[in-house]
Amino acid sequence: MLTTQELQEVGRSSYRVGGQSTGRGRPEVDAVTLDPAVHDDLSRDVYCILGVPIDAIGMRGVLGRIRDAARCKTRLLISTPNLNFLVASQWDRSFRQSLILSDLCTVDGMPVVWIARLIGIPIKSRTAGADIFDALKSDAGSANALKLFLFGGPQGAAERAARTLNSEPGGLRCVGWSNPGYCSAEEMSRDDIIEEINASGADFLVASLSSQKGQSWLLRNHDRLAIPIRAHLGAALNFQAGTVRRAPSVLRSLGLEWMWRIKEEPYLWRRYWNDGTAMLGLLVTHVMPFVLCTWWMRRTHERGEALTITQDHGARVVTLSLSGPADARHVDRAIPVFRAAAAARKRVTVDFSNVCAIDARFLGLLLMLRKQLEAQGCVASFVGVSPLMARIFRFGGLDLS
Known part of the structure; x- marks a missing residue:
């Protein structure tokens, strides 16, 4: 392979x-x-x-x-x-x-x-x-x-x-x-x-x-x-x-x-x-649960706040701590930080402990971050993921491991 x-x-x-x-x-x-x-x-x-x-x-x-x-x-x-x-x-x-x-x-x-x-x-x-x-x-x-x-x-x-x-x-x-x-x-x-x-x-x-x-x-x-x-x-x-x-x-x-x-x-x-039959099953087991979970997380944290990102560059690991809604509105803020972290050619840990919402656009960005790091022989890990957010990751098809 x-x-x-x-x-x-x-x-x-x-x-x-x-x-x-x-x-x-x-x-x-x-x-x-x-x-x-x-x-x-x-x-x-x-x-x-x-x-x-x-x-x-x-x-x-x-x-x-x-x-x-x-x-x-x-x-x-x-x-x-x-x-x-x-x-x-x-x-x-x-x-x-x-x-x-x-x-x-x-x-x-x-x-x-x-x-x-x-x-x-x-x-x-x-x-x-x-x-x-x-x-x-x-x-x-x-x-x-x-x-x-x-x-x-x-x-x-x-x-x-x-x-x-x-x-x-x-x-x-x-x-x-x-x-x-x-x-x-x-x-x-x-x-x-x-x-x-x-x-x-x-x-x-x-x-x-x-x-x-x-x-x-x-x-x-x-x-x-x-x-x-x-x-x-x-x-x-x-x-x-x-x-x-x-x-x-x-x-x-x-x-x-x-x-x-x-x-x-x-x-x-x-x-x-x-x-067609397989897709009907995926709609029931993945797509609709994803829609409902992201809607619920967004609804219960509708505060209009911005996404903030703090960076900790260690000897071997770059830790990015996110706070606020990780969604399409704030992707432009995250992209340069992710790009700089990938340029360090180290392991990158993204901490979601203080993230109140996430959507398909941000999952797409995480997918690309993982891809870019793996191309360099590095890895991305996601920590501090709440049970509800873990379900969103699973329904969206993004593996946490």
Whole structure:
């Protein structure tokens, strides 16, 4: 099994720390100035849903990240969680880790949008993998078309998709494709396959495999692939090849694309049935309890106070003591403190003894803090967690251990 240290990009962010004052009678946390072209995980507007990071980012933001990564040749691993991803991540720990280790997780399925709305996350619509592909394709006004490599899909689909893309002007130009056939992620990772992909000089690698195999293959070859942007976009390749017709926009907007997909690919009914029933169970056992617990904690501590953070830098451990509501309103205050603590490359202990409320946005920030520390060989531990808050952590999918 691949370790987080092996998979996470090291040294991706660079920053400068300096003190500032708010001018409101209380000291402000150390401010961090980032290079605008550099993105780190703590700067993402990420929420935690059932242990999976979800970025509240629209299409414009996604396209900007892709263009930046292509221009700067920086690695960008994109995942597009849908209902199947959420369900699979609950029992497959390595699959969940593949989502956590991604640099961007956009909402693909409408059920995930509905869950986000229920929790109070400001995500109004999907940013599906197929939509990202179409938006890049239609960006004919870009200075340079993104060079694309297509990997996987049914026999002949990648070649047909490439010919279609290259036959008309647009923002994508296919420079290569490969179909390894039906084999394991390990067999798809042979040296000759990786060398062929790297030799293409592409900017964007689009994999079209089963969700778990695709994520596994991308992470297995994370450090071997030279192409900066990578994503498993599933059916997007089939849509481009014309082997599968995509649902009309009205069905997609109503969250009924699954019905169309079953019409086009009848074998999918079993997956949709299993995912749907599993999700009903998760709604009852995790989502609704999370909503109720966060509402109750917020209601019983509605004092309008601010979050304060004190820091204790020891020889081996940085202790961050939080006081007040740890929620979306105060994430901007916590980010520079967390970033400075991670930069110390020590164990970080976050003390919640005086925290009166927490929400999915702050859990997402904690998820990114843990990810960033683990990439450096360090750990984050959470102490002083009340029984009610421990239930919120559990229902939200963030492990306290």
